[in-house]
Amino acid sequence: MVNKFVCCLLLLIAATSTNAASTTTNSSAHSYLVSILGEYGYPICAGVLVKKNIVVTAASCLKFYNPDKLVVVVKNGTQIIQIAAYTFNRNFDFFTMESDVAVIKLAESVDAQYITLASKQRPTGASGVLIGWYSSNYAVEVDETIISAEDCVSGKYNFKNGDLFDTMLCGLAQPGACGFLPGSPLLSHNHLVGLASWGNGCGNKGFPAVYTDIASFISWIKSTEKSL
Missing domain, CATH: 2.40.10.10 (Trypsin-like serine proteases)
Incomplete structure (x- = not known):
C-alpha cells in the first residue's frame, strides 16, 4: 500500500520526459x-x-x-x-x-x-496511445499495449496480487514512457480508455503503467x- 502511494506522488512531481521511443507532435493535433x-x-x-x-x-x-x-x-x-x-x-x-x-x-x-468515452473495456493485447505533455506547445505520443491483470501481477513486473482492481488497466509501453502526469489520457480507436494513475518504475525499464479504466x-x- 505504501509503495503505491509513493509511486503516485512520484508521478505527480515528475517532469514528462521523452526519448526515441516517443513521438512528439504539435499539441494542436491533440x-x-x-x-x-x-x-x-x-x-x-x-x-x-x-x-x-x-x-x-x-x-x-x-x-x-x-x-x-x-x-x-x-x-x-x-x-x-x-x-x-x-x-x-x-x-x-x-x-x-x-x-x-x-x-x-x-x-x-x-x-x-x-474525446468520446469508451463504453467497453479494451481486450488484452489491444493497442493504445498514451498522450502527455512534453511542453506547453508539444504533446507526446507513446504506443501502449494493454496486458491482462494476471500478466501484470505475474511476478514479471513490480506488481503483486492485490495491487490491481477490476477498475484498473495495465498498459505496457515501448521503452521510453516515463514521467507522465496523472490524468494523461490513454486512447484506443479515438476513445478514452484510461487515465494515467500510478506505476512502479519507468516504462524505459520495461514496467507497465496502471490506468483508471474509463469503461468501469x-x-x-x-x-x-x-x-x-
Whole structure:
C-alpha cells in the first residue's frame, strides 16, 4: 500500500520526459489534452476534454491539492480557464488508488476537440496511445499495449496480487514512457480508455503503467457531468 502511494506522488512531481521511443507532435493535433496548473503555476496533472466544458482527470489531482486554487490550461497553453465545479469519485482511496477519476466543469466552453468515452473495456493485447505533455506547445505520443491483470501481477513486473482492481488497466509501453502526469489520457480507436494513475518504475525499464479504466466509470462520469 505504501509503495503505491509513493509511486503516485512520484508521478505527480515528475517532469514528462521523452526519448526515441516517443513521438512528439504539435499539441494542436491533440486539442482535447489539457494541463492542470497548481497555485504556483506548475503543471500537476493532465486531463482530457470530453465535452466543451467538461474535463475528466485523475482523482489524485483534486485530492492532493486545493482544487479552488487550480486552473485549466487549454489550446496550446493560450487559454487559462477557471474551474466552476468539480468532484472526484467518493470511492477514491489514495492508498490503493482505486477509483482514481474526477470530473471538472470549466467556467467557460472551449472550442476544441473532444474525446468520446469508451463504453467497453479494451481486450488484452489491444493497442493504445498514451498522450502527455512534453511542453506547453508539444504533446507526446507513446504506443501502449494493454496486458491482462494476471500478466501484470505475474511476478514479471513490480506488481503483486492485490495491487490491481477490476477498475484498473495495465498498459505496457515501448521503452521510453516515463514521467507522465496523472490524468494523461490513454486512447484506443479515438476513445478514452484510461487515465494515467500510478506505476512502479519507468516504462524505459520495461514496467507497465496502471490506468483508471474509463469503461468501469462511464455511468458515474456521465451522471456527474450532468449534476455539476
